[in-house]
Amino acid sequence: MAKPEANQIDWYSVLGGSPEDTLQELKQKYQKLVLLYHPDKQAQDLSPGDAHQHLQKFIEVDQAWKILSNEETKREYDLQLRARELKQSWPVDAQISLEDMDWDSDTQSYTYGCRCGGEFIVGKEELEEGEAIVCCDTCSLSVEIRRTT
Numbered sequence: 656m657a658k659p660e661a662n663q664i665d666w667y668s669v670l671g672g673s674p675e676d677t678l679q680e681l682k683q684k685y686q687k688l689v690l691l692y693h694p695d696k697q698a699q700d701l702s703p704g705d706a707h708q709h710l711q712k713f714i715e716v717d718q719a720w721k722i723l724s725n726e727e728t729k730r731e732y733d734l735q736l737r738a739r740e741l742k743q744s745w746p747v748d749a750q751i752s753l754e755d756m757d758w759d760s761d762t763q764s765y766t767y768g769c770r771c772g773g774e775f776i777v778g779k780e781e782l783e784e785g786e787a788i789v790c791c792d793t794c795s796l797s798v799e800i801r802r803t804t
Protein backbone atom coordinates (compact mmCIF):
# COMPACT_ATOMS: atom_id res chain seq x y z
CA MET A 656 0.00 0.00 0.00
CA ALA A 657 2.83 2.39 0.75
CA LYS A 658 4.56 2.04 -2.57
CA PRO A 659 5.57 5.29 -4.21
CA GLU A 660 3.32 6.83 -6.80
CA ALA A 661 4.89 7.41 -10.16
CA ASN A 662 2.96 10.61 -10.60
CA GLN A 663 3.96 11.97 -7.22
CA ILE A 664 7.44 13.20 -7.79
CA ASP A 665 9.57 13.51 -4.70
CA TRP A 666 11.15 16.89 -5.28
CA TYR A 667 13.74 16.29 -2.57
CA SER A 668 15.02 13.13 -4.15
CA VAL A 669 15.01 14.82 -7.57
CA LEU A 670 17.68 17.07 -6.08
CA GLY A 671 19.31 14.14 -4.32
CA GLY A 672 18.38 15.69 -1.00
CA SER A 673 15.95 15.12 1.82
CA PRO A 674 13.47 17.24 3.80
CA GLU A 675 16.14 17.62 6.50
CA ASP A 676 18.53 19.44 4.16
CA THR A 677 18.99 23.16 4.59
CA LEU A 678 18.21 25.50 1.73
CA GLN A 679 21.93 25.98 1.22
CA GLU A 680 22.52 22.24 0.91
CA LEU A 681 19.65 21.88 -1.51
CA LYS A 682 20.97 24.77 -3.54
CA GLN A 683 24.38 23.16 -3.91
CA LYS A 684 22.77 19.95 -5.09
CA TYR A 685 20.58 21.84 -7.49
CA GLN A 686 23.49 23.76 -8.99
CA LYS A 687 25.49 20.60 -9.52
CA LEU A 688 22.59 18.87 -11.29
CA VAL A 689 21.75 21.87 -13.42
CA LEU A 690 25.31 21.97 -14.72
CA LEU A 691 25.08 18.30 -15.52
CA TYR A 692 21.78 18.43 -17.39
CA HIS A 693 21.56 21.95 -18.79
CA PRO A 694 20.80 21.79 -22.55
CA ASP A 695 23.68 24.20 -23.27
CA LYS A 696 26.16 22.02 -21.43
CA GLN A 697 25.57 18.76 -23.23
CA ALA A 698 28.27 16.96 -25.20
CA GLN A 699 28.00 17.30 -29.00
CA ASP A 700 27.98 13.53 -29.50
CA LEU A 701 25.15 12.87 -27.07
CA SER A 702 22.54 10.56 -28.63
CA PRO A 703 19.07 12.07 -29.18
CA GLY A 704 17.69 9.63 -26.63
CA ASP A 705 20.16 10.71 -23.97
CA ALA A 706 19.71 14.35 -24.86
CA HIS A 707 15.98 13.98 -24.40
CA GLN A 708 16.46 12.23 -21.08
CA HIS A 709 18.82 14.94 -19.87
CA LEU A 710 16.38 17.62 -20.91
CA GLN A 711 13.60 15.91 -18.97
CA LYS A 712 15.90 15.66 -16.00
CA PHE A 713 16.85 19.31 -16.31
CA ILE A 714 13.18 20.34 -16.35
CA GLU A 715 12.50 18.19 -13.30
CA VAL A 716 15.50 19.53 -11.38
CA ASP A 717 14.54 23.08 -12.26
CA GLN A 718 10.97 22.51 -11.13
CA ALA A 719 12.13 20.90 -7.89
CA TRP A 720 14.30 23.88 -7.11
CA LYS A 721 11.50 26.35 -7.94
CA ILE A 722 9.28 24.60 -5.42
CA LEU A 723 11.84 24.01 -2.70
CA SER A 724 13.64 27.36 -2.89
CA ASN A 725 10.47 29.31 -2.29
CA GLU A 726 9.46 29.41 1.33
CA GLU A 727 5.77 29.36 0.58
CA THR A 728 5.71 26.58 -2.00
CA LYS A 729 8.17 24.56 0.07
CA ARG A 730 5.93 24.76 3.12
CA GLU A 731 2.96 23.79 0.99
CA TYR A 732 4.87 20.86 -0.43
CA ASP A 733 6.04 19.72 3.00
CA LEU A 734 2.41 19.73 4.11
CA GLN A 735 1.44 17.72 1.07
CA LEU A 736 4.15 15.21 1.89
CA ARG A 737 2.84 14.82 5.39
CA ALA A 738 -0.74 14.47 4.18
CA ARG A 739 0.41 11.84 1.73
CA GLU A 740 2.07 9.84 4.47
CA LEU A 741 -1.12 10.02 6.50
CA LYS A 742 -3.19 8.98 3.55
CA GLN A 743 -0.97 6.01 2.91
CA SER A 744 -1.80 4.67 6.33
CA TRP A 745 -5.52 4.91 5.69
CA PRO A 746 -7.24 1.77 4.50
CA VAL A 747 -8.25 1.86 0.88
CA ASP A 748 -10.33 -1.04 -0.28
CA ALA A 749 -9.15 -1.18 -3.85
CA GLN A 750 -7.13 0.61 -6.42
CA ILE A 751 -8.58 1.14 -9.83
CA SER A 752 -7.23 2.97 -12.79
CA LEU A 753 -8.99 5.75 -14.59
CA GLU A 754 -9.27 3.56 -17.68
CA ASP A 755 -11.54 1.19 -15.76
CA MET A 756 -14.04 3.94 -15.14
CA ASP A 757 -16.92 5.12 -17.28
CA TRP A 758 -16.94 8.70 -18.46
CA ASP A 759 -20.22 10.52 -18.00
CA SER A 760 -20.21 13.58 -20.21
CA ASP A 761 -23.47 14.90 -18.73
CA THR A 762 -21.96 15.38 -15.29
CA GLN A 763 -18.36 15.66 -16.50
CA SER A 764 -17.34 12.93 -14.12
CA TYR A 765 -16.05 9.39 -14.03
CA THR A 766 -18.11 6.62 -12.47
CA TYR A 767 -17.33 3.11 -11.34
CA GLY A 768 -19.77 0.54 -10.02
CA CYS A 769 -19.30 -0.56 -6.43
CA ARG A 770 -20.02 -4.14 -5.49
CA CYS A 771 -22.86 -2.95 -3.26
CA GLY A 772 -24.67 -1.62 -6.31
CA GLY A 773 -23.71 1.97 -5.55
CA GLU A 774 -21.23 4.05 -7.46
CA PHE A 775 -17.93 5.76 -7.06
CA ILE A 776 -18.15 9.14 -8.71
CA VAL A 777 -15.27 11.49 -9.23
CA GLY A 778 -15.23 14.81 -11.03
CA LYS A 779 -12.69 15.60 -13.70
CA GLU A 780 -11.08 18.39 -11.67
CA GLU A 781 -10.58 16.14 -8.67
CA LEU A 782 -8.37 13.97 -10.80
CA GLU A 783 -6.16 16.77 -11.96
CA GLU A 784 -3.72 15.94 -9.20
CA GLY A 785 -3.34 12.55 -10.83
CA GLU A 786 -5.07 10.49 -8.21
CA ALA A 787 -7.99 10.63 -5.84
CA ILE A 788 -9.59 8.62 -3.09
CA VAL A 789 -13.32 8.31 -3.56
CA CYS A 790 -16.00 6.89 -1.32
CA CYS A 791 -18.92 4.91 -2.61
CA ASP A 792 -22.14 6.94 -2.71
CA THR A 793 -23.98 4.13 -0.95
CA CYS A 794 -21.68 2.14 1.32
CA SER A 795 -18.49 2.93 3.19
CA LEU A 796 -16.01 1.42 0.73
CA SER A 797 -13.41 3.65 -0.81
CA VAL A 798 -11.19 3.26 -3.83
CA GLU A 799 -8.05 4.94 -4.92
CA ILE A 800 -8.18 6.06 -8.50
CA ARG A 801 -4.95 6.46 -10.34
CA ARG A 802 -3.89 7.38 -13.79
CA THR A 803 -1.85 4.63 -15.31
CA THR A 804 0.35 6.87 -17.42
Ligand SMILES: [Zn+2]
Nearest residue numbers: 769771791794
Ligand atom coordinates in the same frame (compact mmCIF):
# COMPACT_ATOMS: atom_id res chain seq x y z
ZN1 LIG B 1 -20.66 0.61 -2.22
